[in-house]
Amino acid sequence: MLGLQVVKIFTGGGIIHISTINDSQVWDTFVEQSPYGTIFHKWDFLHTVEKHTGYTLYPLGMYITEELMCVIPLFFRNSHGVKMVFSPPPQTGIPYLGFVISARFDSMKQSKREQRMCEMGELFAEEINRLGSNYVSILLTPSFNDIRPFKWNGFLIDPLYTFVIDLQKPLDKILNEFNVSKRKIIKKNENTFDMQLTEGGDISLLYDLSVQRYNEQGIKFPVTSKEYIEELQRLYPDHIKVYYIKDKDEKTLGAVMTAEHRRVTLWIGSVKPDIKAPVNEFMYWEFIKKSKAENYELLELGGADTPRLCAFKSQFNPNIETNYRIFKKDLVGKMAEWTYLNVCKKSKF
Known part of the structure; x- marks a missing residue:
């Protein structure tokens, strides 16, 4: 089952491990205290997504020894033998989800921050590989922009964009x-x-x-x-x-x-x-x-990835924010994606 504890020891860094979080208070407190958390990351929000989509939620936490350093909600489904992991899953309207890292990262020196990010990127890749996922898609928040550790661990990167108005x-x-x-x-x-x-x-x-x-x-x-x-x-x-x-x-x-x-x-x-x-x-x-x-401080208009909307919304002189999608797909995953985009998604029309 996804989320069973995986442990790895890093020299000079203590024990880093990933495990399922079952305490809503622990989860929501971490999300609220981190500047990287959103309403979409809240415990009841995630369980509502699980209830209405049919995906199974795995609320994972990454720890260094006993300190919680990162949470990530993953949604899993095994459909006709195709193992899929999303954050967020399709048909939820959620623009981004993915990792929420501890506020303590912002006070770290760059060398220490990079070390921790690389450890978490490697650990997350191991968990995905252990699951045997055919298709993985994680939409990161605009505030999460150091995606190098995932690139270095075999994930592909797709930059996405949104329009925001600076209200300051x-x-x-x-x-x-x-x-x-x-x-x-x-x-x-x-x-x-x-x-x-x-x-x-x-x-x-x-x-x-x-x-x-x-x-x-x-x-x-x-x-x-x-x-x-x-x-x-x-x-x-x-x-x-x-x-x-x-x-x-x-x-x-x-x-x-x-x-x-x-x-x-x-x-x-x-x-x-x-x-x-x-x-x-x-x-x-x-x-x-x-x-x-x-x-x-910000009003998010969205629409920066859609050409027909850009021409209109750009007239309000918004700033452009970048967020990233990290993804992996093997041959089975590629075939499943093609079927979804070209058959299932369009079948109603």
Whole structure:
């Protein structure tokens, strides 16, 4: 079984080992104390993913002697003899997951930090090899950017990108850095269009609008079910929220679900109004003002990996953040991936 203890001794570094963590308090305390933890790493969040996807969760911890130095949630499935390991698994909508390292890493000298990272990279590779995985895919958070130890241990690397707005700047500076057409639209919007951003409880409309939007593009909505995000919202009402953009007649023009934990991420949603009102411009500007007022430092817009979205979102002058996907696949894994991408994922359409 994945997660049984593996021990390795490193000269001068004590005993480093990996084992399953079964204590939710230990897990969540570590995630919250690490600057690298996200809402997606929280214990109940991960078990909700397990419940609704059919993957088996293995919450692993890497220790040096008795000190917990890193956690990583892995999701495992053996499908028709193909052993797959994901973090996060497909159909969860989660943009990144992977490793959460101890805050103590930030105070280490580079030589010591590299030593620890190399030890963990080697240990993780051994665990993956011991499992006999045919396909492994780990999406790392933007804050986790030293992927050399995984490259050195045989993982392939795929850089991914997201757009973020720096909210530490003054509001007028943020606005002035927008494309001139976007500035004019936002200023005009304040006097011409009567729209409101309201927080809502029911996600049914958001889910239906999102499914419809993806169907129009001939692709499957990348979230397993409405019940999945409803449960997440119930578990984390302060961090997982739904907002609707409405006109003066209370007609819904758009909807978005956010993840609000250390940053505000425009996570799941659909904005495609039937009218010509600048709904997206209104939404971005309202979230910039709201998130800044609530002392968040970053607003994540996403979309930097999709060419048709880049042209629009880049007009708000966002910064680009890089996060990495590390992956491995043998011949069986390659065949399974091809089947998923070319048959299963498109079969509905």
